[in-house]
Amino acid sequence: MTKNRRNLRIQIELKRKEMIQCGKKYGLDHHKTLYTSKELDILINKFLKK
Secondary structure, X not given: OOHHHHHHHHHHHHHHHHHHHHHHHXXXXXXXXXXXXXXXXXXXXXXXXO
């Protein structure tokens, strides 16, 4: 695994944790949670394309 892929995996894990915390704090349909989920999707898509 390259350094970029490792960095992406770390970013994905951090964003996933952030999304879970947003969901717990604000609810699953809150705009902050949804925005964080979209950011996570982007990171996952980047990871899968490499």
